[in-house]
Amino acid sequence: LASSEVKHEPSQVKVGDSVVIGGDKVVVMAGPCSVESEEQIIESARLVKAAGATMLRGGAFKPRTSPYSFQGLEEEGLKMLAKARELTGLPFVTEVINPETVDLVADYADMLQIGARNSQNFALLKKVGQCGKPILLKRGMAMTIQEFLMSAEYIMSEGNQGVILCERGIRTFETATRNTLDLSAIPVLKMKTHLPIVIDPSHGTGNYHYVAPMCYAAVAAGADALIVEVHPDPERASSDGPQSLKPKKFAAMMEKLRLFAEAD
Ligand code: PEP
Numbered sequence: 001l002a003s004s005e006v007k008h009e010p011s012q013v014k015v016g017d018s019v020v021i022g023g024d025k026v027v028v029m030a031g032p033c034s035v036e037s038e039e040q041i042i043e044s045a046r047l048v049k050a051a052g053a054t055m056l057r058g059g060a061f062k063p064r065t066s067p068y069s070f071q072g073l074e075e076e077g078l079k080m081l082a083k084a085r086e087l088t089g090l091p092f093v094t095e096v097i098n099p100e101t102v103d104l105v106a107d108y109a110d111m112l113q114i115g116a117r118n119s120q121n122f123a124l125l126k127k128v129g130q131c132g133k134p135i136l137l138k139r140g141m142a143m144t145i146q147e148f149l150m151s152a153e154y155i156m157s158e159g160n161q162g163v164i165l166c167e168r169g170i171r172t173f174e175t176a177t178r179n180t181l182d183l184s185a186i187p188v189l190k191m192k193t194h195l196p197i198v199i200d201p202s203h204g205t206g207n208y209h210y211v212a213p214m215c216y217a218a219v220a221a222g223a224d225a226l227i228v229e230v231h232p233d234p235e236r237a238s239s240d241g242p243q244s245l246k247p248k249k250f251a252a253m254m255e256k257l258r259l260f261a262e263a264d
Pocket residue numbers: 033059063114115116117138168203
């Protein structure tokens with residue numbers, strides 16, 4: 001179902017009432033790694049919107065490497081995201097980490113995220129295939145392109161064709177970055193599938209210094225969307241502060257992306 005041999009035209013995925021991923025405009029989803037409080041997510045939504053983002057991101061269920069790290073605000077976090085949407089009009093994407101909470105997350109979210117650590121959790125993939133909302137599927141950190149497409153197939157074979165593929169860096173021998181962002185996945189996936197492609201340079205590099213250059217490169221290489229971690233005060237973030245952009249840096253990056261789009 002995901003193959004470009006079966007469907008030749010690129011797919012467009014609609015999110016909420018206003019966003020289309022896979023059209024002529026690059027969609028930018030931005031916001032904090034985790035929802036931390038109502039004030040924090042509302043402030044984040046306002047500032048990413050002012051800079052030109054058309055979707056909000058924020059984690060309420062956090063799949064952390066350590067069980068002792070912040071695990072997220074769960075349903076309270078979903079309510080805060082919904083409040084931020086009500087105030088700004090931005091649809092949001094948020095992660096779902098197990099089959100039991102898919103219906104709950106789908107009640108609130110405009111798009112459900114499957115994280116890298118769950119990208120081959122087949123019970124979860126099948127369940128989100130039945131939820132009726134579009135899915136942002138992340139590539140696992142040790143996943144081949146073929147395996148990535150098979151995970152998309154698990155969702156689509158349950159009836160959900162609204163899948164967006166997210167490259168978020170893979171694990172290599174390199175330690176200067178948190179992961180190695182595989183930008184060649186963009187042209188490779190464009191050959192193999194009609195599904196839209198989103199690049200996550202925040203998890204892909206793990207360092208805010210490298211986020212803007214990777215965004216420019218991703219757009220030049222044909223990405224349909226970007227998902228970027230932005231925090232009003234990264235030093236105090238409960239998760240992923242070192243890779244989160246400050247509001248000013250994010251706004252400057254968005255400005256430059258607009259210049260590229262005009263030159264195109
Ligand atoms: C996230 O988006 O905050 C996240 C946990 O991402 P990943 O699954 O790519 O590590």
